[in-house]
Amino acid sequence: MGDKAGPWQRLAAGLRRLTPAELAARLTCLTLLFSPVGDWFVRPATMALAGAGLLLPGAWRSPWLWGALALLTGARVIADWPLADNHAYLLFYWCVALVVAAALRDPEVLARNARLLIGLMFAAAAWQKWTSPDYPNDVFFLTTFLLDPRFTDFTLLFTTLTPDQIEAGRAYLEALHREPGTVPQFPFELPASFRLLATASTWWNLFEQTLVAASFLAPPGSRLGRLRDAAMLLFCFTIYAVAPVPSFGWLLLAMTAAQGTPTLRARLWLLGCFAILGFYYEVPWAGLLLEASAR
Numbered sequence: 001m002g003d004k005a006g007p008w009q010r011l012a013a014g015l016r017r018l019t020p021a022e023l024a025a026r027l028t029c030l031t032l033l034f035s036p037v038g039d040w041f042v043r044p045a046t047m048a049l050a051g052a053g054l055l056l057p058g059a060w061r062s063p064w065l066w067g068a069l070a071l072l073t074g075a076r077v078i079a080d081w082p083l084a085d086n087h088a089y090l091l092f093y094w095c096v097a098l099v100v101a102a103a104l105r106d107p108e109v110l111a112r113n114a115r116l117l118i119g120l121m122f123a124a125a126a127w128q129k130w131t132s133p134d135y136p137n138d139v140f141f142l143t144t145f146l147l148d149p150r151f152t153d154f155t156l157l158f159t160t161l162t163p164d165q166i167e168a169g170r171a172y173l174e175a176l177h178r179e180p181g182t183v184p185q186f187p188f189e190l191p192a193s194f195r196l197l198a199t200a201s202t203w204w205n206l207f208e209q210t211l212v213a214a215s216f217l218a219p220p221g222s223r224l225g226r227l228r229d230a231a232m233l234l235f236c237f238t239i240y241a242v243a244p245v246p247s248f249g250w251l252l253l254a255m256t257a258a259q260g261t262p263t264l265r266a267r268l269w270l271l272g273c274f275a276i277l278g279f280y281y282e283v284p285w286a287g288l289l290l291e292a293s294a295r
């Protein structure tokens with residue numbers, strides 16, 4: 001019995017020994033390895049440095065390591081300017097925060113920067129959505145679920161739309177974009193299930209982003225501030241089940257780890273979520289359920 005429990009006990013002891021800063025740094029290195037960034041001249045160096053941060057003892061503490069990664073992630077943003085993904089900017093800012101914290105040897109600097117980066121980013125995103133005329137009225141998701149092929153299986157699974165209707169709706173919206181004012185009426189009546197999915201997605205996304213922003217910007221010791229881990233886990237478990245961008249979720253979880261996830265159970269939840277995001281990306285669960293329901 002003791003031998004069988006040994007590996008789990010060692011895992012638990014290892015997780016307890018990790019400081020929040022080390023856990024955050026190692027998860028950031030894993031993110032860069034699992035989802036290397038940049039063009040051909042950036043990716044190999046980024047992966048090599050991330051591997052060094054994981055394998056070399058104490059390398060995660062080096063400001064030189066994070067300075068090099070900050071330069072590389074910054075180069076990626078410049079190379080893709082102005083079309084870089086939003087999490088490309090966040091990754092660069094986070095690497096700069098890791099440089100500063102490593103140079104000062106102050107983990108509290110890292111925790112504070114992570115909390116403010118997440119809180120301000122989600123606050124800006126939530127504010128933009130709350131004040132946009134085309135978000136609270138469901139237009140964003142009504143068009144996204146039709147236009148973006150990444151959401152086709154999800155839409156077919158949870159609505160009564162058919163593949164032909166999605167293709168017809170996509171063709172209509174693309175033609176409307178090319179020749180506004182010259183396209184006839186929408187080719188079919190949107191079913192109630194599709195409108196319900198868009199409404200639920202709109203308000204759930206607004207709720208999640210507002211909750212994350214509020215919990216990370218609240219004083220850390222407050223009741224709301226103590227919800228930040230749970231709020232981030234809820235966001236990642238749900239949003240990335242549908243949106244296939246695990247690298248963004250992995251980065252957010254790494255930054256959350258810097259806050260000082262207090263218990264072993266909380267750290268296991270965080271690592272479990274980190275793994276689940278990879279499952280969401282690699283396994284087309286919506287398509288598999290759609291096929292199973294059609295049998």
